[in-house]
Amino acid sequence: MSGKKIDRRFCVAPMLDWTDRHCRYFYRTMSRHAVLYTEMVTTGAIIHGKADYLQFNDAEQPVALQLGGSNPVDLAQCAKLAEQRGYDEINLNVGCPSDRVQNGMFGACLMAKPELVADCVKAMKDVVDIPVTVKSRIGIDDMDSFEFLVNFITKVKEAGCETFIIHARKAWLTGLSPKENRDIPPLDYDRVYKIKQMFPELEIIINGGIKTLDECKEHLKTIDGVMLGREIYHNPYLLSEVDAHIYGSDIERVTRSEVLTHVSDYITGYEAGGGRAWHVLRHMMGLFQGLPGAKIWRRHLSINGVKGDKPGKDLIFEASSYFRQNGID
Numbered sequence: 001m002s003g004k005k006i007d008r009r010f011c012v013a014p015m016l017d018w019t020d021r022h023c024r025y026f027y028r029t030m031s032r033h034a035v036l037y038t039e040m041v042t043t044g045a046i047i048h049g050k051a052d053y054l055q056f057n058d059a060e061q062p063v064a065l066q067l068g069g070s071n072p073v074d075l076a077q078c079a080k081l082a083e084q085r086g087y088d089e090i091n092l093n094v095g096c097p098s099d100r101v102q103n104g105m106f107g108a109c110l111m112a113k114p115e116l117v118a119d120c121v122k123a124m125k126d127v128v129d130i131p132v133t134v135k136s137r138i139g140i141d142d143m144d145s146f147e148f149l150v151n152f153i154t155k156v157k158e159a160g161c162e163t164f165i166i167h168a169r170k171a172w173l174t175g176l177s178p179k180e181n182r183d184i185p186p187l188d189y190d191r192v193y194k195i196k197q198m199f200p201e202l203e204i205i206i207n208g209g210i211k212t213l214d215e216c217k218e219h220l221k222t223i224d225g226v227m228l229g230r231e232i233y234h235n236p237y238l239l240s241e242v243d244a245h246i247y248g249s250d251i252e253r254v255t256r257s258e259v260l261t262h263v264s265d266y267i268t269g270y271e272a273g274g275g276r277a278w279h280v281l282r283h284m285m286g287l288f289q290g291l292p293g294a295k296i297w298r299r300h301l302s303i304n305g306v307k308g309d310k311p312g313k314d315l316i317f318e319a320s321s322y323f324r325q326n327g328i329d
Helices: 021-028 043-048 072-085 099-103 108-112 114-125 146-158 189-198 213-219 230-234 236-245 256-272 278-284 294-305 312-319 321-325
Strands: 010-012 035-037 063-068 089-094 132-137 163-167 203-207 225-228
Touching: 021 035, 021 236, 021 256, 021 278, 043 072, 063 072, 072 089, 072 114, 089 108, 089 114, 108 114, 108 132, 114 132, 114 146, 146 189, 163 189, 189 203, 213 225, 213 236, 225 230, 230 236, 236 256, 256 278, 256 312, 256 321, 278 294, 278 312, 294 312, 294 321, 312 321
Parallel strands: 010 035, 010 225, 035 063, 063 089, 089 132, 132 163, 163 203, 203 225
Antiparallel strands: none
């Protein structure tokens, strides 16, 4: 594979409004190896927007930028900027089914235009040395045959794409909301497995409905990597087991109190630059998921975090007092 080698055995999915740079920093405190993906950023925002949509912390690496767009020239420009900023991978969104994305002619609707996707991939690969990958569905609307998926993979592969992240559900472009598209279309893991069998030279990452590390290990018997999204967001401490169970690391698992120390220091620095603690705290609600006191933690952060009248470090200390008092680490 050309460009920088990334070990994608375990990836955290791009999630709009969720996997921003603060969320990714929080995740990195728990896993050194998981590959993190940005929320989708449109080419228009990067080229014409006033904010810095490419900002990230070096501690997040390995981190991939997910781009939304369908203009090869614009995508190439953004990919080059991202490489210059230090991103490890460029991922093209060919899986999001929202109306807003469709109106911009990118996302899942691009599966119907494999030649255009191929042009986009080639344009980016021509200007960067880092990997260019594609995230797609197994089909869209009534274009959901295995032959349709094979044709899509074949055309994009010929443009030089070597890594495909496949959400094992098709997307309905009309009639279902983005949320419904994550749950209602049935999962078809076997179809993704068959793609790997047909294209053994490609790196195939499976996404959709995966909740446990045992499930991840089962998938990894057949394909090259797994990608989890909502399960990580709602139960982020699962990441603390990834390095040992997926990557074979013998480094001791980080404790929740150590995570809080790292993030407290990060928030203090962010606040010193004018940021609000809530921008970081909102991603931490699930840190104690499944433990006694989890509701106390969530309630304290959600009620007091939005007020902005206390330093984030103090809020974390207050919200975690139940766990300290009860020896929960």
